[in-house]
Amino acid sequence: MITSRRTTVVLTAAAALAASLLAPAALAQNKLKVAAIYTVPVEQQWVSRIDKALKAAVARGEIEYVFSENVSNADYERVMRGYAEAGHRLIVGESFAVESAARKVAKDYPKLSFLMGSSGKPQAPNFSVFDNYIQEPAYLTGMIAGGMTKTNKIGMVGGYPIPEVNRLMHAFMAGAKEVNPKVEFTVSFINSWFDPPKAKEAAFAMIDKGADIMYAERFGVSDAAKERGKLAIGNVIDTQDKYPETVVASALWNMEPTIDLAIKNVKAGQFKAEDYGKYSMMKYKGSELAPLGTFAGKVPADLMIKVKRREQEILDGKFTVKVDDSQPKTGGK
Secondary structure, three states: OOOOOEEEEEOOHHHHHHHHOOOHHHHHHHOEEEEEEOOOOOOOHHHHHHHHHHHHHHHOOOEEEEEEEOOOHHHHHHHHHHHHHOOOOEEEEEOOOOHHHHHHHHHHOOOOEEEEEOOOOOEOOOEEEEOOOOHHHHHHHHHHHHHHOOOOEEEEEEOOOOHHHHHHHHHHHHHHHHHOOOOEEEEEEOOOOOOHHHHHHHHHHHHHOOOOEEEEOOOOHHHHHHHHOOEEEEEEOOOOOOOOOOEEEEEEEOOHHHHHHHHHHHHOOOOOOOEOHHHHOHHHOOEEEOOOHHHOOOOOHHHHHHHHHHHHHHHOOOOOOOOOOOOOOOEOO
16 A cells, blocks of 8 residues: 655755855755655654764755655655756665665666665666664663663663664674673564564564563554553663653664765766665764763663773774574574
């Protein structure tokens, strides 16, 4: 079934003012036309980070940016071709469920640049891929959760058991195990990228079985934790401002390093098929452990010493968080 689609042009007031002061020739030379295609609402945590990075480029006056959200898999190719025909030189999106269609379009427009969230490899000459390799801060949040749980039971609710989700869950679990070998995990997937009510119900079931900390890979989990007076660990974005007494810490994904490099390469005529995944890692400031904020005085000091030590070892290249793309299971592993 084809879902509704909304196309939005994003221009900040500052960027619009700057544009009005520039000559048309200068605009044509400096403004890169960028389009993004999202299969979920733009507020969904994963794509919201892409949107945020692109809006930052708009604010700097580097690009013109339009996007379509809630695009169904069946409609993806049509929307993608529409943007290509409209002259957008860089097209960004997530092609996990529409790999063949997205790669077909890229092949038909070899002079355009495509940057897609993908589990696959780059495709010459113009299809680059990226991924949210934020397993490093996920490991650190796991350490915090392992040290904070009182019941030694942690609940984990994910969208789909795909590599992009699995590796973060495994990293989180490994971090928790480092500081607390007794901790056990209950894992479930709601088979949706955006269904807060379903995620909430899954979280309630885990809390009812003794989980006192929830790994909120999806929206809805933190709501369940808040209602039951439990704690939660965030993923991709920091929602502590909405859950100040619930969300202890979050693994943040920063898409700016990836987006900024792609824009630079397109403008310089140097964009090619490559894997941008590494730019999501802490070394490149593509991810980080969110500030503790309201929990700054609530997380035990000795635990945070361990976390900060491990964080520095990751940044120094002395500690590598294992990438495990297999589906995590309920239990101790």
